[in-house]
Amino acid sequence: KAGVTQTPRYLIKTRGQQVTLSCSPISGHRSVSWYQQTPGQGLQFLFEYFSETQRNKGNFPGRFSGRQFSNSRSEMNVSTLELGDSALYLCASTFDRVKGELFFGEGSRLTVL
Amino acid sequence: DQQVKQNSPSLSVQEGRISILNCDYTNSMFDYFLWYKKYPAEGPTFLISISSIKDKNEDGRFTVFLNKSAKHLSLHIVPSQPGDSAVYFCAASGNSGGSNYKLTFGKGTLLTVNP
Numbered sequence: 035k036a037g038v039t040q041t042p043r044y045l046i047k048t049r050g051q052q053v054t055l056s057c058s059p060i061s062g063h064r065s066v067s068w069y070q071q072t073p074g075q076g077l078q079f080l081f082e083y084f085s086e087t088q089r090n091k092g093n094f095p096g097r098f099s100g101r102q103f104s105n106s107r108s109e110m111n112v113s114t115l116e117l118g119d120s121a122l123y124l125c126a127s128t129f130d131r132v133k134g135e136l137f138f139g140e141g142s143r144l145t146v147l
Numbered sequence: 148d149q150q151v152k153q154n155s156p157s158l159s160v161q162e163g164r165i166s167i168l169n170c171d172y173t174n175s176m177f178d179y180f181l182w183y184k185k186y187p188a189e190g191p192t193f194l195i196s197i198s199s200i201k202d203k204n205e206d207g208r209f210t211v212f213l214n215k216s217a218k219h220l221s222l223h224i225v226p227s228q229p230g231d232s233a234v235y236f237c238a239a240s241g242n243s244g245g246s247n248y249k250l251t252f253g254k255g256t257l258l259t260v261n262p
Contacts, residue, residue: 038190067250069252074254075254076153076236076252076253076254076255077191077236077252077255078252079249079250079251079252082247082249089247090243090247090248090249124190124191126190131247131248132178132179132240132248133178133179133181133196133240134179134181134196134238134239134240134248134250135181135193135196136183136191136193136250137193138190138191138192139190140188140189140190141190
């Protein structure tokens with residue numbers, strides 16, 4: 035069974051630009067969550083999508099948005115990039131939203147210059 | 148408001164000895180507690196979990212203990228191996244309203260197992 039796939043793996047942007055990250059979950063997983071990892075802050079929850087609907091949202095500004103498609107694939111978008119948005123963005127999927135056993139992708143490393 | 152706290156940023160142990168990683172939480176409504184392991188340049192991988200109605204769960208070298216009265220859980224690794232060197236994240240799952248559930252992570256503890 036293929037794991038969670040995230041693209042692109044690495045990208046460099048400049049301040050003010052926008053970026054779109056993509057995530058393909060494990061087949062059969064309908065829940066997709068996004069996390070931001072920065073040094074010293076651990077894993078910060080961005081949002082979760084289930085059946086194409088956003089079910090949970092973390093404490094991030096409206097510049098961070100996402101969506102999920104009918105095949106459960108998900109994208110997240112960050113507009114008007116700031117230097118502080120430089121981070122590893124992790125996508126995770128699961129079939130059991132209660133227990134929280136997430137399967138993570140390898141992440142997209144975003145650098146904002 | 149950090150609901151899941153890992154107060155030790157790092158821990159160093161000798162190969163063969165026990166590693167004990169600690170985690171505290173503030174929300175007594177969490178249903179499940181989990182540990183994830185993360186190597187550099189990889190996504191976290193699920194290690195072990197425990198239901199809030201249990202106080203111990205064991206899987207091979209890994210055991211998780213839950214003390215609900217103290218709102219504390221710990222991960223024991225016995226014996227520790229150099230390949231266990233990684234960042235360990237504690238996480239807790241709870242209902243965030245309706246049928247929605249949210250996983251909250253601690254900031255992680257870097258475990259180094261020395262040969």
